[in-house]
Amino acid sequence: MTESGDKPRLTREHLLDLLRHMIRVRMFEDKCAELYTQEKIRGFLHLYDGEEAVAAGIIPVLTPADRVVATYREHGHALVRGVSMTSVMAEMFGKQSGCSGGRGGSMHLFDAATNFYGGNAIVGGGLPLAIGLALADHMRGDDHVTVCFFGEGAVAEGEFHESLNLASLWNLPVLFVCENNGYAMGTALELTESETDIHAKAASYNMTSEAVDGMDVVAVEAAARRAVETIRRDGKPVFLECRTYRFRPHSMFDAQLYRDKAEVASWREKGPIVRFQGWLRENELAHAGEVEAIEKEIQAEIDASVAFAEAAEWEPLADLTKHVYAEA
Amino acid sequence: MTTVQNTLAESAEITYRDAVKEAIRDAMKRDPRVFLMGEDVGRYGGCYAVSKGLLDEFGADRIRDTPLSESGFTGAGIGAAMAGVRPIVELMTVNFSLLALDQILNNAATIRHMSGGQFGVPVVIRMATGAGRQLAAQHSHSLEGWYAHIPGIKILAPATVEDARGMLWTALEDPDPVLIFENVMLYNRTGSLAADAGAVAIDKAxxxxxxxxxxxxxxxxxxxxxxxxxxxxxxxxxxxxxxxxxxxxxxxxxxxxxxxxxxxxxxxxxxxxxxxxxxxxxxxxxxxxxxxxxxxxxxxxxxxxxxxxxxxxxxxxxxxxxxxxxxxxxxxxxxxxxxx
Missing domain, CATH: 3.40.50.920 (Rossmann fold)
Structure with a gap:
């Protein structure tokens, strides 16, 4: 993306791109859930279902030289960032041609080519890393932005406090994106935070902070443009709280005893895809057959990625101790 | 007490503390990517006075005082190393390093592996270790053996002024995370150091x-x-x-x-x-x-x-x-x- 400024580009083509990103992530993950029940994908699988507007609204605003740090719920971020679907799917299968060589799996997607720094599965653990990436850019005088995604559960971690303080104190170019889906695994925000208005908490670190409807991709994108422009201009961090919701369980092991079905259903009605797609149709921005064509194209990409992952080689056992230290 | 005799003519007595300082100064001069970061490393001069004077010489950007945020600034060192600079992170003591253990184990030691070899973490983390100064049970332990349990990092324990002077540069050149443990009883100890002392190997006893x-x-x-x-x-x-x-x-x-x-x-x-x-x-x-x-x-x-x-x-x-x-x-x- 070369365009800057805080005005969302509401061309039809651009709006369809936003929709395509979200549908692509959703359909990919629906397939992952199916593959999980077939035991093709193992370990933990955390789906982004319901939160797609956040990655889709923010990541395309970045340049290729910017950096992304994500969490264990990062399939969407990787796909939107441009990590190929085949390499992500192969990683889910644990195959050598996966984007992390098969060593990471669902929670640890990495890709040096797109400056995608993982897939961190320690809640809050990615924040200090983002500080360091931004510190390197700051010290060299590069104008890259590091975007750090984390859930509202991370707000309770000491690393959240330490990192926001450091970023603000040292004027580091970090965009903190809190994906507030209301639950830290199964514990509601009200049960874990003394201050549930997270963006207000962030503001106390003397940084620009904003809360946005995380179910509205256009609103998220507009906020991201403002934030990234501010960071590049001022060289200071910005905090964005995206209020969103996770439709599916925390992971595939979660019986969801902590929330009502009615609550999930009411949020589903506000879902980022259903709402945006409806709005595009009402306003005649998505023409007949266009969404179906997008879905068909994505389905073909998914089928190809599954075929690729199925056919891909397992890493030989002889390689077991590789990648512990640099090869001599 | 026994000391290692240096047979070279051009050598001088130096404290272990000053040997570490020389190592830092030399690394900072040789490579503009190198910087020192930690609690009280700048204005205070380092809790064991290792970095005293370096702030004036290199400025606050490269002799970087940090808040008391061991996990935060150690993680920042890890991230910065991944992005191509060469941080020396100083933790006051090994006991405090436990606050940064998440970053050291879950990030520094694992990222090369988890990323399938795409990202290395060439960070150097120094800390004081050991007993003998009557600092009691939260400042005196020797946990380097614990750290030596962890694949993905390298653990150094310089005992001589030659190693205090020479290990740091080799550690900074290493593509993987290196932790250096400096025993607190060694800082005041003196030894003879050759005028041309420099980098030493870190793979041999x-x-x-x-x-x-x-x-x-x-x-x-x-x-x-x-x-x-x-x-x-x-x-x-x-x-x-x-x-x-x-x-x-x-x-x-x-x-x-x-x-x-x-x-x-x-x-x-x-x-x-x-x-x-x-x-x-x-x-x-x-x-x-x-x-x-x-x-x-x-x-x-x-x-x-x-x-x-x-x-x-x-x-x-x-x-x-x-x-x-x-x-x-x-x-x-x-x-x-x-x-x-």
Missing amino acids: AIRRPGSDVTLITYGGSLWKTLEAADRLKGEGIDAEVVDLRTLRPLDDATIMASVAKTRRAVIVDEGWRSGSLAAEITTRIVEQVFWELDAPVGRVCSEEVPIPYPAHLEQASIPQADQIVAATKQTLGTMGSGG
């Missing part, structure tokens, strides 16, 4: 004193007590060889085994607690690799299984001392089996 009767294996602050014990043993007709491990991970098995195979007896001196210690690991390796060369069971002198106490007499009694090293060595010789 060193024979600090050749001998033929028994191998004493140690590292860090215990080296000097072990050399003192070896001097005393000499007076009793026992010729001990002293191996300074220098690098605790990866261990230089070849040097250890060659020495033990020669002397046929080994005593390990380790300021860590005995249970699950580095000494236990080395003992096992000796048993695995040169069991049939041994004439006696392997001996160990480790710390007592107690948090380090405050009163001097209890503190000193809790960590290895020359008396115990002498006694353990004699016991090893006294229990010698057939052969020899």
